[in-house]
Amino acid sequence: MTAPAGHSPARLEELYKLIAHHAHLYYDKDAPEISDAEYDALVRELSELEKQYPILVHADSPTRRVGGTVQEGFKKVEHLRPMLSLDNVFSTTELESFWGRIKDNIPDNSGFTCEMKIDGLAVSLLYDDGIFVRGATRGNGRVGEDVTENLRTLKSLPLRLKGNFSGKIEVRGEVLMTWEHFNALNEKREVRGESLFANPRNAAAGTLRQLDSSIVAERGLDIFLYYLVDAPSRGVTRQSDALSWLADHGLPIQPAWECCPSLSEVDTFIARWQNERFNLGYVTDGAVVKLDDLTLWDGLGATAHAPRWAVAYKYPPEEARTRILSIDISVGRTGALTPVANLEPVRLAGTIVQRAGLHNGDEIRRKDIRVGDVVRVRKAAEIIPEVVAVDFSARTGETLPPFEMPSHCPACGSEAVRLPDEAVLRCPNRASCPAQLREGLSYFASNVGMDIRGLGDKLAGQLIERGKIKTLSDIYDLTVDDWASMERMGKKSAQNLVTAIEASKSRPLSALIAALGIRYVGKRVAELLAAHFGDMDKLRESSEEELAGIEGVGPVIASSVAAFFHDAANRDLLNRLKERGLNFVSQKDFSDVKGEGLRGKTFVFTGELSSMKRSEAKEKVRALGGSASGSVSSRTSYLVAGDKGGSKLKKAGELGVSIISEEEFLKMLDAPEG
Numbered sequence: 001m002t003a004p005a006g007h008s009p010a011r012l013e014e015l016y017k018l019i020a021h022h023a024h025l026y027y028d029k030d031a032p033e034i035s036d037a038e039y040d041a042l043v044r045e046l047s048e049l050e051k052q053y054p055i056l057v058h059a060d061s062p063t064r065r066v067g068g069t070v071q072e073g074f075k076k077v078e079h080l081r082p083m084l085s086l087d088n089v090f091s092t093t094e095l096e097s098f099w100g101r102i103k104d105n106i107p108d109n110s111g112f113t114c115e116m117k118i119d120g121l122a123v124s125l126l127y128d129d130g131i132f133v134r135g136a137t138r139g140n141g142r143v144g145e146d147v148t149e150n151l152r153t154l155k156s157l158p159l160r161l162k163g164n165f166s167g168k169i170e171v172r173g174e175v176l177m178t179w180e181h182f183n184a185l186n187e188k189r190e191v192r193g194e195s196l197f198a199n200p201r202n203a204a205a206g207t208l209r210q211l212d213s214s215i216v217a218e219r220g221l222d223i224f225l226y227y228l229v230d231a232p233s234r235g236v237t238r239q240s241d242a243l244s245w246l247a248d249h250g251l252p253i254q255p256a257w258e259c260c261p262s263l264s265e266v267d268t269f270i271a272r273w274q275n276e277r278f279n280l281g282y283v284t285d286g287a288v289v290k291l292d293d294l295t296l297w298d299g300l301g302a303t304a305h306a307p308r309w310a311v312a313y314k315y316p317p318e319e320a321r322t323r324i325l326s327i328d329i330s331v332g333r334t335g336a337l338t339p340v341a342n343l344e345p346v347r348l349a350g351t352i353v354q355r356a357g358l359h360n361g362d363e364i365r366r367k368d369i370r371v372g373d374v375v376r377v378r379k380a381a382e383i384i385p386e387v388v389a390v391d392f393s394a395r396t397g398e399t400l401p402p403f404e405m406p407s408h409c410p411a412c413g414s415e416a417v418r419l420p421d422e423a424v425l426r427c428p429n430r431a432s433c434p435a436q437l438r439e440g441l442s443y444f445a446s447n448v449g450m451d452i453r454g455l456g457d458k459l460a461g462q463l464i465e466r467g468k469i470k471t472l473s474d475i476y477d478l479t480v481d482d483w484a485s486m487e488r489m490g491k492k493s494a495q496n497l498v499t500a501i502e503a504s505k506s507r508p509l510s511a512l513i514a515a516l517g518i519r520y521v522g523k524r525v526a527e528l529l530a531a532h533f534g535d536m537d538k539l540r541e542s543s544e545e546e547l548a549g550i551e552g553v554g555p556v557i558a559s560s561v562a563a564f565f566h567d568a569a570n571r572d573l574l575n576r577l578k579e580r581g582l583n584f585v586s587q588k589d590f591s592d593v594k595g596e597g598l599r600g601k602t603f604v605f606t607g608e609l610s611s612m613k614r615s616e617a618k619e620k621v622r623a624l625g626g627s628a629s630g631s632v633s634s635r636t637s638y639l640v641a642g643d644k645g646g647s648k649l650k651k652a653g654e655l656g657v658s659i660i661s662e663e664e665f666l667k668m669l670d671a672p673e674g
Contacts (some may be wrong), residue, residue, distance in 0.1 A: 009056055015046040019062045034284060036119075037317045040088060060168040063305070074145035074209075075644070077136035079124060080170060081229065084141060085305050086288065086312040092267055095289065099263055099313045102291075102300055107259075110293040113239040114269040115226055116256040116277060117286040117312050119201040121208055123151065123223070130165035137208065141305065150208055151175075153217035162250040169234075172250060173225035177204040178282045181220040201284050204584035211614070211630070222282070224254040231294050238292045256280060257293060270313055277315075278350025286314040287485070305394075318389060319378040320353070324371055327358065327403055331411045331435035333443060334519045335427040339364060339405065341375075341387055348378045356385040360423045361405035368392075370400040411435035419563075430570055432471050434464050440517050444472050448523050449515025450504035456498045462486050473576035475501055509536060509586045512577075516570075519560040529550045529561070531622065536584040540565040540574060551602045551627050551635055598668065599625030604632050606649060607642030609662050612640075620669055632657060640665045 019042050025033055043062060050057045089095050122138040135151035136144035151157060154175070162171070162257045177185070182200040189196055197203035207219045228234070228242040236242050236589035240259040247253050256273060260266045270287050277284045291297065291308040298309040326342045339358040346353055356377050358364050367390060369375065374394035375387045408415055409427035411434050416425040427433050430440070441460040445452035455475070463469045468482060478501075483494035507515075513536070514526035521529070532550050533539040542565075564570055578584055603621045605614045605628070612620075617640070618628035632639060632651045639652040652659050660668075 009053055012049045012053055012056055015042060016058055018042060023062060035610040077144050079142060082141050083122060083124060083138040084302055086308055086310055087306045088314045090314055095313060106296050110291050110296060111261045112266050113290045113292045114258050114260050114266055115288045116273060116284040118174040118176055118224060119285045120174040121205045121284040123175050123378045124170060124172045127161055127169040130161040136428045147208055149213045150216040153213055154221050154223050156222050156252045158250040162620045171225050172227040172228035173223055175204055175208050175221055175223050176282050177221055183365055187217055204587060207538045223252060225251045237294050239290050239294055240292055255463050274315055286312050288312050318349045319376050321376055324373050324375055327371055329406055329410050331409060331427055333436060333517055335436055337425040353385045356387050358387060362423050364403055370403055372400045409433060438464050441472060443517050444515045449511055450507050451502045452504050459486060471573055472582060473573060476580040505581045506583055509583055512582055518564045520557045525557060530586050535588040551629050601626045601637040602635055603628050603638050603640060604636050604648060605640045607645035609642040621657035
């Protein structure tokens with residue numbers, strides 16, 4: 001994060017660009033680079049500068065609007081009334097200032113409702129005659145994304161309200177992912193070689209924006225409702241009563257809320273939940289304080305982006321002070337050498353923390369972290385413990401030597417390398433490094449790869465510790481007796497394992513590519529590579545330029561794939577796998593199948609298809625040798641335009657991409673082109 005460059009107009013412009021960058025990553029990409037606290041600090045600094053230079057304030061300043069944009073692929077929904085954000089306060093003094101701004105305009109006995117601030121994705125739900133008919137994200141506050149079908153998959157969301165209703169009812173709330181579902185999701189993604197979600201909020205947002213609702217259903221999202229729009233028209237005049245109304249009619253509300261008659265009781269609620277929130281099972285980052293009397297809300301009004309009758313009290317990131325006892329170097333599946341600090345146990349965010357990530361050698365040098373240092377530790381997004389800073393005043397007595405990253409892999413002794421544009425050191429010995437081999441073998445045997453049931457992490461560890469294997473291909477040489485000699489392995493289990501290993505030889509080419517554990521190559525990219533080349537030998541001889549030209553691959557993945565196949569040890573591994581009879585050729589033969597003209601063609605879909613779902617259409621394209629993308633580019637062959645096509649039509653026209661109807665697309669599926 002860029003440090004403040006003084007209170008000046010130049011800094012004002014710098015903040016606009018910086019905040020826009022991080023807002024785009026947070027709201028639209030669900031991939032933040034900085035913590036919420038750091039982002040809030042930037043916005044607060046901007047707000048102060050805007051007060052000094054009001055004539056320079058941008059019309060689209062982030063202090064005046066709600067973050068987020070409408071994603072391509074979803075219908076646009078205009079909210080019946082704007083979905084606003086909330087102003088933040090960070091201390092009891094600022095909370096008192098909020099009260100001071102409004103107390104002269106309201107009765108003394110209005111009171112407050114306090115609710116924990118859920119870190120999820122805001123949505124609006126519309127019920128017609130008591131039946132759920134539409135759900136939308138907040139989007140930019142005025143226009144959101146229609147995610148109705150995805151919301152229907154949430155088991156906690158009733159599709160029909162309890163009671164008898166006529167007309168429309170709008171309620172609002174937050175879609176979230178519990179810690180339980182978040183951890184389970186990341187475990188699955190790790191096994192599949194996919195990137196991990198940083199925190200439950202990003203996982204929930206990324207899930208709700210999936211175009212395939214079946215994926216949403218698998219991930220177990222939850223929802224809490226907290227706002228009944230136009231409540232007084234239904235005889236509900238207090239926010240506390242509105243929460244009860246929601247619950248009485250079958251809508252889920254969070255348990256952490258309370259009616260507080262005075263500001264002192266609000267302070268008590270905030271203080272009590274600062275630590276108790278870690279027992280809720282879902283992420284919260286503050287408390288929302290609302291005037292309980294709903295009839296006062298309209299009179300108080302709102303700014304361009306936030307109501308005046310509510311405010312969000314944001315808890316500071318919880319930190320703890322402890323000492324670094326030692327620093328270990330872990331070697332991951334991709335060979336990354338990652339320093340990890342072993343700490344004196346300390347309680348942080350509801351758990352006992354004993355280890356904290358140090359990222360890389362550059363980060364250690366920048367913060368001057370040394371073994372024996374007293375440091376401040378916090379949980380980034382309440383998940384991953386990290387060392388924030390060293391308490392240099394605690395460095396007394398014996399001088400602590402600087403920490404240096406090892407020049408060689410601690411697991412195999414290979415000289416560590418640092419690739420261009422990377423901050424991490426890596427062990428290049430992908431084929432036989434014990435640390436990489438153990439994790440690599442478990443991944444190789446997973447259902448994403450060779451699907452060898454029974455060959456998990458513990459058994460992989462035994463094989464390596466006993467010297468039974470030196471490289472992945474060695475498992476195809478082991479006998480029933482070899483397997484039976486492992487702990488807790490009988491003859492029958494050993495025979496089943498040998499049978500599963502033999503059966504894995506006929507797995508599809510895409511599965512073998514995925515099983516190799518190439519960095520950035522999960523199941524989907526492996527399928528793209530298998531479809532494009534159809535032969536492992538052709539793939540390993542391909543150039544980086546050819547790889548980068550494949551739709552869905554791009555330069556970063558291409559560089560990683562090319563580097564993998566260029567390595568002599570990896571090429572030797574492939575030779576060994578081929579000698580042992582693994583499938584090196586795509587099993588699909590396109591020579592006698594209708595629609596062979598789709599091979600090498602890239603399709604993009606927009607709007608609604610009448611004959612099938614867009615996901616089904618994409619699968620048909622892939623099954624017939626083509627590729628399907630979610631965005632239009634110069635490499636797009638055809639844009640298939642269904643009913644109510646969106647912005648992709650305009651972009652296709654600008655790029656000169658062929659636009660075809662659904663009927664024309666169906667004809668292409670049934671007969672070869674030309």
